[in-house]
Amino acid sequence: MNKRRKHAELIVVAHTHWDREWYLTFQQFRYQLVKLIDQLLDILEMDRDYVNFMLDGQTVVLEDYLEIRPENKERLKKWIEEGRINIGPWYTQPDEFLVSGESLIRNLMLGHKVGKEFGNVMEHGYLPDSFGHISQMPQILQGFDIDTAFIMRGVGDEVGQTEFYWEAPDGSRVLTHYLAAGYGNVNTMRPNPKDIKLPSWLADLLKRITGEEFRDFFDLRDFILSKASTDTLLLMNGGDHLAPQPNLTEISEGVNEKLPDEIIQGTLSDFVNEVRKKKPKLSKFRGEFRSSKYFPVLRGVLSSRIYLKQMNAKTETLLERCAERISAIKWVLGKDYPSGFFQEAWKLVLKNHAHDSICGCGIDQVHDEMESRFRQAQQIARELIKDGLREIGERVNFEGKDGEIPILVFNPSQWRRTDRVVVSINPTVNSQYGKRTSMPLEEKIELNGYVLKDLAGKMIPFKIEGEKLIPEDILNGVKLLLQKVISFRAEDLPPFGYRVYKLTPGPEEQGEGLAVDDKTIENEFYKVRAQDDGSLIIEDKGTGEIYRNFNHFEDSGDAGDEYNYSPPEEQEVFTSKGIKADIRLIEDGPDRAIIRVDQTLKLPKSLTKDRRGRGKERVDERIVSFVTLQKGVRRIDIRTIVGNEAKDHRLRAVFPTGIKTKESIAESAFSVIHRPTETPEGEGWIEKPSPTHPQTRFVIVEDGEKGIAILNKGLPEYEVTEDGKIYLTLLRCVGWLYRDDLQTREAHVAGPSYETLGAQCIGKHEFEYSILPYCRTWEEAQIWKQAIDFNTPLIGSRIEGKGKLPQEFSFLSVEPDELVISAIKKAEEDNSLIVRLYNIVDRTVEGYIEMYKELKRVMETNLNEEPKKELPMELNSKVPLTVKGFEIKTIKLSF
Template sequence: MKRVFVVTHTHWDREWYTTFEVYRQRLSILLSQLVSILKTEDTFRHFHLDGQTVVLEDFVENDGTKEEFFELVRRGKIAVGPWYVLPDEFLISGESFIRNYLYSQQVAKRFNVPLSRVAYLPDMFGHNAYTPTILKGLGMEWAVVWRGVDDVKGTSFVWSSPMGEAIDTVYLVHSYSNAAHWGQDEEHFKSHLLSEAKLLTSLDPENEPLLMNGTDHEMPRPDVGKILKEISNEEMKFVHASLEEYVSRLKKPRESLSGELRSPKRAPILKDVLSARIWEKLMQYEAERLYLHYVEPLFATAKLGGIDLPLESLWYGWKLILQCHPHDSLCGCSVDEVHKNVQDRLARAINHGKAILVRALLEMCGKPVDKMGITLFNPTESEYDGVVELNVRLPEGEWRLVSQDGRPIECVLFPTEDVQKDLNTLIDFYSHPSTIDVFKDQGRWYRCFLKTPVQGLSFKQLSFVHGERQKAGTFESIFTIQQNGTLKAKHDGKSLENLCYVEDVEDVGDEYNYSYACKEKYDSKNCIAEIETLIDSSFFKRVEARFSLEVPAQIAADRKSRSRQTVSIPFRFVYTFHRDMKRVDVDVFFNNTAKDHRMSVVFPLKGLSELISDGYFGPVKRSIQKLEGDYSSWSELPENQFPTYWFVSVPQYRMTIVPKGLREVFVDEKGLHLTILRSVGWLSRNDLITRPGHAGPGFETPQAQGLGEHKASFSILLHDDYDIENVYKAVRECAIAPLAVQARFEKLPRIDIGVEKGFLSAFKPSEEGVILRLFCPDGSEPSMKTTRRAIEVDFAEEPLSEKTKIKHVKTWLIH
């Protein structure tokens, strides 16, 4: 007799087609009913609470601490976690994924409940190539996935990262809703359970079937246990069980998959959420970058110096960020009101992060001695020798910048009226006893640009002194600006022209998927740009190109063509060239006045066969496919469209693009595209060419059109010596500049940790000490040096075991 395991659950989207506060009341009703069911129905053995612990916080905030409920969790009748939220895997960093688990541990400790040890990942829009690395490093033994899987015949497989870390994986062939009751009457529900069990048995005769009895926000049937007993027969015994019980019965999978799970063949991966509401992705990038590369390292430095800053303040900011990571939130595929809340949380996290960063500086360095200098902090493992940019306020007169030993520092000062209230203002606000001193007129505002080497994991202090500024010099860049505002360069024996032209095409899709109607494209190659040099110094140059692109105002009423009415979209491309490197930084400012379209910056690189982008702890190779087959049976049309986080690299051209928060690239006959905006007006539609059927409710979302002002930033790097380590080093120098503030402090901390091999992934405080994590993208073993006591730990910050050991990623707890 074959046993059929039935796991009753609900899939809890915290916010989606309505707001969190509306959903929360349904959550309260569900959990209250669940407690009653478990008290009165002996045959109802277990409930799986969607792998999240954020629901515990949400429930308690609304209903108070219900001990009856938590006792059921402690007794194993309700499973929670292991995650705080179910995050999208392509829009966050690997370190954020780990913080997600660590914060869930805190929630579990607060409520004294156990966390599930099954890595439940049921509805992510595809899976990162290095998710197995994360799961192994956290000590997980089984994962559960649905979307993105292809070429698996059964219901389980071994899933490996590109570096070889592996985890046994349950494949939800027919989704996490394959045994939902859908409000059906008892007979229909029984029939559905029997037919699904038989179908899964035929697909995988060796394993016992898994029926997931639940779906989005579905309330459990009290009589499910009774029904399972009634439909059990000599051939199949239906068992009400937990995921833990199910995986304990599974055999070692025979099939295997490696790397990214992002095939749209069997289930839609809703791939264009990478560019829906792109402005939120940019805020998320800013928030993650702030906490991972500035706030946490400063907190860690303070702890090494014997200063215990409150970890609660750090976790408060992370909590705001993590609550934006579920796919319906960060992916931009909810109603407009939800995304107002997402942006509010991200803005609060960024403001909070800047505030606690400044407080950490003041705790470590003491009050500023004066404002006649600049303090720099390099949070990376390598020396930085690029341009640093910040606002400064100086008395009238001529000023130059010198090092502590009096040597001149390359520096240019440009008077500015466009002053943002930045970290300098916070330093004044927190260090003055009377706030009236913060707003005194203290001279003239300048935009300051400087170039000086800063060692990795170190502080450096510079001083302003009276004296004539260095005479402005100039240099020749490998890049030149053409008449249409694009870039031209000769590199590696190739002539590169029209780099960074803009292409616009209609988008009749929804928040989940781009879709086309007539493929009517407009581009800026024939525009005439006004070109103006903004800054021309001895070590960097900044040039602006201005033009307008005329495009259709929106899609036509029949949605089969673009409207005849046109609008003008003004663009400003601001290029920053560097003296000592083959790199250009690009800031794109534009005012979107059109609807129903997609805009990309194009790099016309011909004959592309492979790209390399980054996963959580290493590179991901991406082959460019000739998509000429019959895909009519697929859940989504395949495209050469890919997610990216830190970079996308083109080995054939020895070129790397650093997208700085932009998350989507695609390749077509014109070359490589970086999406800078996608404007759509619907949460979901059922008339797309690229995806059959709805992906959610058919609600209008006018704010997803993204009308108004936008800014997108990226950099272009050209490599002389192309290998993956050089790519990572150049990208990190481009993306993580030293922190710079206008102040000279009483003291500067010294960090007695050095990175011998590898790149810094985490430098953060913990309850017991400081966590340092390094990775080597070439698969070799990282190493560090310190005079302090250090022990190796896993990603969960527990003692390392053979089960959690990862060769190319190493983590230390330093006391």
């Protein structure tokens, strides 16, 4: 036996994989986490030969533990400082496709910040269970001076061996190890596996060293060695929620006596160092990992509990693009920066970004608690936005007349922008301008005698959307104020800046509307007509192309689970095409027109009892779409409301572009990805290939002369066919966490077979997406600008200007538009401003950042805001930049 096997060096890394919430709630799992770390501390103190234990590459577990065991902080810190417990670099183990690129950076930033409180942070990109991997992960890791990655899901036959170089689109690369036998390949090394007492659904993961002459162990060892680049092999002693093995030292010594190989307790660093010493010839791979040949990437999580994805997109936008940017401005103007509130909000969000959480593949209570965390983060963000606008407004010079109401509209985007803004106006009066007094409710302002004007005195049409009651001035005694809510079109707003408008008494002027007739609306870009079945005919005035049957709906049965879509054996597909719709023109103004389309699909209530087909009982699925055109806005915006009464189905909006294509083009984190429309056959794959894919804010089909982009808010799953049909998933409704009878996945255990009624998504749902026909290519049409603006609201507020700033102002600009701002915030460690941007196209771009005030120093930093090099300036306020294709840059501006 010894003669036929090559000697190998086996490095055993003890660890646990800690899903914070999943088939149990956070508190239930935390109860077990406390026991695990208690045991670990005892083992480390009793066995000095127990080399190291890895706490799953995340630091949130430290906070979770110490909230219960604060008395053990120094005890825990001792072993971390000595390197016997490895922590970080992540705060939580994230999904990579369902969160923003900026969120991944904040996850690593917070992971480092928490970890460094305890001494050492493990500088390896440990991502053992993420459901596939984005193409930009090597660059993100290198941005934290991490030059290695450990991954499992998503790797197919692209790399050939377990060690390879993984390159990001900008050329950044990391030495990567593919966990070909999983992250728990020796999750037990007990001599008698019959002593193992674990749930039956985990049993197939545990048996590794059994039988005569360690047969299974040698099979595992030979399998890894056959794929390895050297004779140094990585064995992972741990698994999902497994406690440390107290006799690991003893077992390792015993196994060493019976094997020709050398087993060494060690760390990921030990493994990497040994591989590098041997200087193997390694292949390179550039791109994302989405293959499900060897491990399932669980593709259906893109649309499971889609309401969570929508809440996440909204929360990220409020934090990244609104609250932080407004707070950064007010800080530059001399106010305090609310760092503590941002940290709390980001912690709430990042806890929801753990892969089993944001993927929507847990029990109902887990996801109920996620909704609460999202709402709390949104509440913090909205308070910061409100306070920030008020404090910026105080710096503006507005010498108004009695009865005039100044409104500041802030543009969070980096380019000039025209779009609609919604503003809530407090019922306050100015008996003497500059002195604010509360108005009793019975004396509320009525805006029916008012007109809205811009700085040039031009009349701006506005609409009173309603009113709402809010408490204000709480610290001085609660005052209930009845706010008026208005909306209007703000035209050509300055980049990352504001303009002041004013409501003033005066006669209203009416303009010509955008409606052609009761079913047709038109602006300078498009003409849109609703057909009798509710689908849309769109004329693109730029190309002359006419697109038909857009935004019709297709519904199919789903016999899958939270992880995967799986059609029933006897599938029935229903469509809204040909079904009479109720169509009404509900608004027709000089700046906006809206058509309302009401439809009802008769859908099966659920699957049959044997789950082989869709049942005979029908329920009404009411679908209401609001189709909006705005003057000066190159988008056809759609808000669709679905009253879901059906179970076990998938509902999608369909856009038959007629553009023949071999690829789809979709936004991903810090990049744009081209994916083939042809789906591999997938013979023998553990999870069948799927035509559905992830997106961030847009998906595109084009032929070089014309194209169609479908923009979305928090709807991350799409499909594109070779004939150019785009499917946008709105709902995927299933009733099980996991099932073992899917057509689309082998009986690979992904979790326990728990029923999950909440994943059926019964009730009312609202979706927002937009259609954007264009000329030539997506780069020439700058599709990303409309996608970002569609997701990022203009923000308005009544102000009480008494400062010196002009009534229109831009604080910062970036040129050209291909350099997309990802973050503007105060630096973590000093009084500097951080501007992070990335190049959204695959070519080098020359550009600049320009600040409204003089700069003393400009530094380029890594993603963790650590200095790399000083940058030159022009005129003490302009910073020239050269940015490679898809490169991310972080710039620190000091005043």
